[in-house]
Amino acid sequence: MSRDVKKRLRRTMLFLNAQRPSLMKDAYVYAPDSVIFDLEDAVAENQKDAARFSLYNNLRSIDYGEVERIVRVNGLDTPHWVEDIRASVAGGADGIRIPKCERARDVRRIEEAIESAERAFSRKPGSTLIMAAIESPRGVLNALEICESSERLFGVALSGGDFRAAMQTKYYPSGVEMAAARGNVLIAARASGVQCFDTVFTNIDDIEGFKSEVIMNREMGFDGKSVVNPRQIAIVHEIFTPGEREIREAERVVTALSENANDGVGVFLVDGKMVDIAFLAGARRTLALARAGGVYKGDL
Amino acid sequence: MEIKSEATAGTLESSDAQVTIEPSDGGIYFELSSSVMNQYGRQIRNVVLETLKNLEVESAKIKVVDRGALDSTIKARVECAVFRSSGWEGAIPWRGLVK
Structure with a gap:
């Protein structure tokens, strides 16, 4: 795979529920750098199959232009992730996001399933990239081995919801509850030459709070941020664009x-x-x- | 492909389509309601019937409530409904790509 593809610009990664056609059909018009079609938390357990059918058909028929298409598959502790990867690779997704990644062998299990799917569906070997979401204290502590686990891995993303819960804390505007994790994951990413993305900001109406967090992200050295609403995209791009x-x-x-x-x-x-x-x-x-x-x- | 039981896929949200399929005595019985019936009714019908044909479904009652879905969404909902009704893995489109 080319270094350019792994290093492409990823200031914003917009989460979209793969089960909701209204979100998937025109996400490219908001011009995020990447979209993340979610098969995991956003999709109810009894709709996992429908989301996969929807993902596959939309990947194959909708032209997202220059917008990168990543799929967040279900976790390794579920019965869904292998079929999620098969549908994603067959549909032509650019990459797979691993949820709740805790160690290098999690990445390798996903990579083996991707390799198998690339062979089955005649995709170019190595063409499907990987990113890992770090959501637990163990994942933060193992960030370096995760970052160095695969040639396909272009980056790691910190995920705040589960991490804050595991740390027995909650969101604070100062970011103090995430400071150690942000620093640790970012340092691991920089040491291994992969990109690093900060967690989502879920209070859509708190524009000032969002801006403050994005400014902090840029000052710390993050490559970009996961976003949950198209309104957040322009703000991130503006802050990440040099004056x-x-x-x-x-x-x-x-x-x-x-x-x-x-x-x-x-x-x-x-x-x-x-x-x-x-x-x-x-x-x-x-x-x-x-x-x-x-x-x-x-x-x- | 045998339709064994009633099954539904999709929602009534904007840009989606809700597809319900059930066994019939023979042949395809198609029912459509759509907010864009005049402009796209024929096209939706063609997508549904083509998808059923590809899945080798020759006998079924199929009802589609369209809320302005793209062709790819209608196709996905029909495939999912057939899969849920038949339990047949051949209805999974990426399975058919395996060389």
Whole structure:
């Protein structure tokens, strides 16, 4: 699989109930970077079969354009997950989201089922990506082995609902109850070179609270956020899109690094700040985000 | 494919279709109510009958209450209703793709 696909822009991942056609039919118009068709918690136990039929047919017939299509399958402790994967792979899903992932072998079990489905349905081997949702204290503690478990794994997502319950706490606007988990999972993701996504914000009407959390996510270094309502998409994209000042600063860093490298200089000043090669990746990422957000047309 | 018992799939929500299928004495009996009957009634009928034909259902009463569903949703609901009624795994469309 290509590195570009694994590293594609994923600022927003919009959850949609796979059993509800009204949600699935035009999700692409809201322009999230990814959609996550949910076969798990959003679907009642006696509708799991119907959701799979709906998912498969809609995956095959609706053109989502550039929007990535991920499927959240049911957990490994249910009788549903293998058939969920078969329907998803046969339908042409871009990836599978593993719920309640706690260890590397959870990822490997999912990967084996994907490999089998790719063979059965003549999909290109390795074309179906994986992301893992970390929802428990054990999952947080095992984040590094999860992040390093598979070549297919493009990222991990922290899931707050179950995690807060397991930690015997609840949502607080400060985010203090999630601070350790956010830090641990993010560090594991960065150490292994995969992406990291923050949990959903479920109070749809609390726009200011949502903005504060997204700003914190960006400042911490997350790649994006799971969202539950289309109204949240534009807010995340705006906050994750660099401003004019950041863009110009990044341009100057990239240009200065290139020029100074040619002159054999490793450390120098840009706008009064000391800069060296360690700043290059961040500056390039800023420009890539700005380009993706449509606010940068340059060629650096 | 034998329709063994009454089965329903889908809901009455917007953009969905509720499909109910039950055994008949022979042949296909089709009943449709739709908010877009004049514009799409014929197309919905074609999707339903084509799906039944692909599933080799030759005898059934099928009732569709459409709420503006896409063709893919109607197809999914018919397939699911047939699967629930017959218990036949051949009604699962991705099973048929296995090489």
